[in-house]
Amino acid sequence: MNTLFDVQLTQDQRGLLDAIAHQWLDRGEWPLWANVQHYFDMRGKDADAIFHSLPRVGTETPFGAGYGFTLPMRAPIGANDRVRLTVAASLVVPQVRMVAGEPFVQALRHMIDLYTSRPTHFDQVPTIILRSGELKTALPNLKPWFVKVLPDLLSNEPTISTGGAQTGDGGWEREVTRSVLQYRTVQSVEEYIEKTCEIVLRAAAQYAPVAAVVEAPTPTGPERAPYVDLALLKELEEAAAKTTWKLRKLLDLCRELNDNYVADNPYACAALIRALLDHVPPVFGQKGYAAVASQHTFTMQRTDKEHAKKLLDFKSVADDVMHRPIGTSVPVVGMGDLPEPVRLNALLQEMLTVLRASVTSPSRP
Incomplete structure (x- = not known):
């Protein structure tokens, strides 16, 4: 297929x-x-x-x-x-095509126009923002229902990278990135879906096994799965559009951790895990990760608190990776020295729960 x-x-x-x-x-x-x-x-x-x-x-x-x-x-x-x-x-549910698919392509064309007409600054990269109010003005034929759900719909598409937030007046804003340029020639729902399939197949091919040109291939073990669960990563990306916390660095750290974990790079993985532990405490209302592990009331208090404590124990290994100077005898850190992925995934899942709760609350730590 x-x-x-x-x-x-x-x-x-x-x-x-x-x-x-x-x-x-x-x-x-x-x-x-x-x-x-x-x-x-x-x-x-x-x-x-x-x-x-x-x-x-x-x-x-x-x-x-x-x-x-x-x-x-x-x-x-x-x-x-x-x-x-x-x-x-839209291919199989006609009403989705009419109410969401066709308006989506119109909005995408507008996003492409915004990006291609951006001003050029030689000393900085401008940020292009699509706002709900401006979209209504630019495309007055779009239904209010569609304008309201567009940010969520954008989050479900794998090849369009956007981030943003809800605004105080009930509207929203989303960043328009270079990812929209992949669709410059797209004019219809079918062309959009066909192009998206082409892009994801091309991306998947980069990770497909490649046969080595040797007489006797060397046996290899099973392919290593990503460290941060991909569905959880997608949920965090969706949460980024609804919270005032800026999650771009968090998401980048998670993706880089996955890349290095699959590539068997233990030192990079250790440093990235340490960076994540140092990055997330403010969302939990704490100044440092030690306080998160000891003071936060986890949804699954007994299990997830144990995961959090094990991650705290790992910080000494990460410190060894990042701060031990060269010498005549330096211990080697391997992939087996990393904490089990379930521990960091549990922490990030708890963070997602806190983020979702903060969306419905007028205040945050």
Whole structure:
């Protein structure tokens, strides 16, 4: 399968996409998984199995190298998790195409125009911002419903990099980055989806096994999975658009950690993990990571607090990596000296919970 145009969906798969689309199109909110499950439970169907059988092009790893009709979800999907469609669902749900897909391409064309007409400054890189109010003025035919949901829809597309926040007047703003230039020739929903499939397949190919031109290939072990869970990374990216905390550095550190972990670079991984531990305490209302590990009340207090303490113990290893000077005898740090990925993922998941809670609160630490 080279594109999402080649697939033939089953009746159950189409029914699942319709069920997800119905609430979103009706209320502008993605449905809770428990409600989708219940709909299929009453019909004797396994919604989880149907969801995970939906076709995708590319891969689910690394981040940005896969694309499907829905945003991928880690199994098992939580009852309170919200399931989301992508623009690709326009191919199989006609109402999504009409209400979201076609307006999305119009908004994308406007974003491209904004980026290509940006001023040139030789001593700085200008930041191009798309604002909801300006979008309404530039494209008055767009429905208020679509303008409201556009930031979330942009977050579901793997090849468009944007970040932003909600504004106090109920509007929003998003940064327009160079990523939109990939779509300069796109004029329709089909062309957008085809181009996105092409981009993610090209990205996935970079991580495909390449046969070595040797007589007897050297056996290798299984490919190392990313350190930071990719679905969690996507959720953090979505949270970045809704919180006043600036998460760009956090996301970059996580992606660089994944790259170095897959590449077996233990010193870089240790330094990046240490950088992450030093970076996140303010979100927890603390000045340093030691206070996070000892004072924060975790959602899963016993388990996640233990993960946090183990990460605190690792800081001495990271200090060794970063600060020990050269000498006649220097201990070697290997990949086995890194903390298990589940520990940092648990900390980042807790951070995501705190970020989501802060969105509904008028104050923050």
